[in-house]
Amino acid sequence: MMERKLKIISNIMATAVLAMFLWWAQTNLGAYHTQILNLIAVNIILALSLNLIYGFTGMFSLGHAGFMAIGAYTCSILIMTPAQKEMLFILQKAYPWVQEAGAPFVVAVVAGGLIAALVGLVVGAPLLRLGDDYLGIATLGFAEIIRVLANNIPRITNGALGFKGIPGYANIWWNFGWCLFALYFIVRIVNSNFGNTLMAIRDDEPAAKAMGINIFRYKLLSFTIGSFFAGIGGALLASLVSTIDPKMFLFTLTFNVLMIVVCGGLGSLTGSVLASIAITILLEWLRFVENPIFIGDFELKGIPGMRMVVFSLALLFIILFRREGLMGMREFRWEWLLGLFRKRGEVK
Amino acid sequence: MKPEVILETRKLTMRFGGLTAVDDFNAKIYKGSIVGLIGPNGAGKTTCFNMISGFYAPSDGRVLFKGADITGTPPHEVCRAGVARTFQNIRLFGNGTVLQNVMVGCHVRQKTSWWQTVLYLPSNLKEEKAIAEKSRGLLKVFGLEHLAGEKAKSLPYGAQRRLEIARALATEPQFLLLDEPAAGMNPQETNELMGFIRDIREQFKLTILLIEHDMKVVMGVCEHMWVLDYGETIAEGPPESIKANPKVIEAYLGEEAIADA
Ligand SMILES: Nc1ncnc2c1ncn2[C@@H]1O[C@H](COP(=O)(O)OP(=O)(O)O)[C@@H](O)[C@H]1O
Ligand SMILES: [Mg+2]
Numbered sequence: 001m002m003e004r005k006l007k008i009i010s011n012i013m014a015t016a017v018l019a020m021f022l023w024w025a026q027t028n029l030g031a032y033h034t035q036i037l038n039l040i041a042v043n044i045i046l047a048l049s050l051n052l053i054y055g056f057t058g059m060f061s062l063g064h065a066g067f068m069a070i071g072a073y074t075c076s077i078l079i080m081t082p083a084q085k086e087m088l089f090i091l092q093k094a095y096p097w098v099q100e101a102g103a104p105f106v107v108a109v110v111a112g113g114l115i116a117a118l119v120g121l122v123v124g125a126p127l128l129r130l131g132d133d134y135l136g137i138a139t140l141g142f143a144e145i146i147r148v149l150a151n152n153i154p155r156i157t158n159g160a161l162g163f164k165g166i167p168g169y170a171n172i173w174w175n176f177g178w179c180l181f182a183l184y185f186i187v188r189i190v191n192s193n194f195g196n197t198l199m200a201i202r203d204d205e206p207a208a209k210a211m212g213i214n215i216f217r218y219k220l221l222s223f224t225i226g227s228f229f230a231g232i233g234g235a236l237l238a239s240l241v242s243t244i245d246p247k248m249f250l251f252t253l254t255f256n257v258l259m260i261v262v263c264g265g266l267g268s269l270t271g272s273v274l275a276s277i278a279i280t281i282l283l284e285w286l287r288f289v290e291n292p293i294f295i296g297d298f299e300l301k302g303i304p305g306m307r308m309v310v311f312s313l314a315l316l317f318i319i320l321f322r323r324e325g326l327m328g329m330r331e332f333r334w335e336w337l338l339g340l341f342r343k344r345g346e347v348k
Numbered sequence: 349m350k351p352e353v354i355l356e357t358r359k360l361t362m363r364f365g366g367l368t369a370v371d372d373f374n375a376k377i378y379k380g381s382i383v384g385l386i387g388p389n390g391a392g393k394t395t396c397f398n399m400i401s402g403f404y405a406p407s408d409g410r411v412l413f414k415g416a417d418i419t420g421t422p423p424h425e426v427c428r429a430g431v432a433r434t435f436q437n438i439r440l441f442g443n444g445t446v447l448q449n450v451m452v453g454c455h456v457r458q459k460t461s462w463w464q465t466v467l468y469l470p471s472n473l474k475e476e477k478a479i480a481e482k483s484r485g486l487l488k489v490f491g492l493e494h495l496a497g498e499k500a501k502s503l504p505y506g507a508q509r510r511l512e513i514a515r516a517l518a519t520e521p522q523f524l525l526l527d528e529p530a531a532g533m534n535p536q537e538t539n540e541l542m543g544f545i546r547d548i549r550e551q552f553k554l555t556i557l558l559i560e561h562d563m564k565v566v567m568g569v570c571e572h573m574w575v576l577d578y579g580e581t582i583a584e585g586p587p588e589s590i591k592a593n594p595k596v597i598e599a600y601l602g603e604e605a606i607a608d609a
Contacts, residue, residue: 185466188465188466188468189462189465189466192462192465192472192476193451193452193454193455193458193476193479194455194461194462194465196444196448196451196452196455197452197455199441199443199444199448199452200441200444200449200452202443203440203441203442203443203444204439204440204441204442206403206423206435206439207435207439207440207441208441208452209403209422209423209424209427210401210403210423210427210432210433210435210439210516211424211427211452211453211455211456211515211518211519212424212425212427212428212455212456212519213424213452213455213456214422214424215424221462267443329443
């Protein structure tokens with residue numbers, strides 16, 4: 001076992017290296033590549049939170065898009081100026097409290113997370129009593145209800161028109177700051193004895209009950225924490241892309257996150273981080289299959305949505321041939337890295 | 349001084365639709381004893397355990413633990429009250445390590461909570477460390493300390509059985525329910541296990557109720573036993589009187605006839 005101090009120092013150094021990289025990226029990368037970096041950070045937050053719910057606690061939830069929408073709308077309403085809102089709500093005026101609401105960016109993001117968590121708590125209470133397959137369907141239904149609601153309460157959400165010109169406060173520092181916070185939070189939980197009990201619930205519910213664990217309470221807690229970070233991710237995403245509307249929160253959004261979590265490995269946070277990086281980059285790179293491709297004089301028309309087809313096939317292959325994902329349930333550990341160096345040393 | 353009754357069942361009955369799995373089961377179990385619940389397959393033994401440990405709400409009757417009525421209390425609260433159990437078909441947390449399995453057992457007595465973990469509070473760090481140490485100590489008692497880092501599902505069968513008992517003891521019970529702990533073991537392993545069960549009773553100051561399907565196995569270790577057949581208590585008493593009871597012999601003969609056929 002490695003000393004805790006050494007681990008803390010290693011983590012601080014890794015954070016410093018990341019900060020240096022971000023600083024370099026900020027001055028040297030163009031808007032497009034910076035945007036990809038930002039998306040990576042947000043996807044890591046989303047993947048970690050879904051992995052906590054599904055990979056570590058074993059609750060097959062498909063409601064992520066719903067919690068993201070709640071975070072996104074809450075944050076947007078809080079950071080847009082009253083003047084902006086006046087211009088946006090053209091068909092129906094916003095409620096006065098929506099019109100007047102305003103908060104600094106950090107408060108707006110936290111509010112997005114907290115309201116998502118609150119909704120998670122309220123819908124989780126009845127839904128988490130359902131068995132696994134039913135939970136998937138019910139949470140899917142929940143996300144769809146949120147979307148329909150967003151369409152039909154125009155005095156809060158501006159209906160199908162959504163919001164445009166959301167201030168782009170979510171720069172690289174905010175996104176990676178939140179990303180590190182989520183990573184710290186969820187790593188602490190998963191590595192604690194509380195994390196062990198979540199794993200116990202996932203592996204064998206009756207045995208967990210017999211060990212004195214109030215499984216309903218713990219499932220609800222895990223679900224609420226996951227919802228919180230889904231809300232945070234949604235809030236950052238809104239500021240990052242500057243435009244949101246109900247169509248953005250279709251099931252495909254949940255599917256993207258699910259794909260990252262499954263590819264990285266259910267029950268591996270390291271896997272979620274690596275898969276977030278890889279898949280965000282690949283999804284951007286794969287845009288070329290949606291553009292027209294010329295083979296000699298022959299033109300292949302680009303098909304919109306083609307990259308999702310490619311990715312769904314990839315997911316299918318992973319489920320067929322490497323079900324445990326990239327990392328299985330293994331995690332990155334400093335000891336492990338140190339072990340590699342030590343072995344080299346011995347050879348010499 | 350009369351010994352103290354730690355667990356008592358009164359007219360405990362469980363009906364599944366038309367089937368009465370357990371009918372009018374009455375038992376008084378004295379503190380510090382090792383007692384047995386035996387009977388052929390399907391006699392209703394596991395159902396009794398499930399009612400005592402809160403997994404089933406009995407159709408009728410009461411369960412009293414240390415004088416308090418615990419009938420219909422959910423399993424996690426029964427465990428907190430001091431009753432731990434194992435399962436007939438081993439139920440471990442397969443993807444967790446051996447150490448993590450035992451640590452989960454310690455959780456019910458843990459004082460610090462998850463948010464203290466997130467805040468990195470010293471009180472929590474200290475308790476988590478103590479829990480890991482206590483769990484290692486338990487593994488040592490069970491001869492499993494060298495396997496602490498292995499995945500639970502990768503253990504050989506006998507070690508899994510022992511781990512399940514170690515995990516149950518981590519909840520600091522006063523009363524331990526063991527459901528066919530010797531299932532799948534050869535006679536020598538079974539003998540060792542029974543000796544071991546006696547040892548842990550001393551060491552952890554337990555009262556133990558043991559289910560066993562094979563009557564011979566528990567004759568040596570139990571001080572008192574109940575015999576179930578088709579849900580009915582057909583005999584009760586010390587091992588010698590059970591051995592000689594014609595009803596018991598008949599129930600088991602019937603079973604052997606089925607096994608031989
Ligand atoms: N949950 C249940 N639903 C319906 N029948 C059950 C249930 N649990 C047990 N039984 C029935 O009750 C009877 C006793 O089972 P059990 O207690 O497991 O027997 P034993 O442990 O003595 O072998 C069996 O006939 C079994 O099929
Ligand atoms: Mg049984």
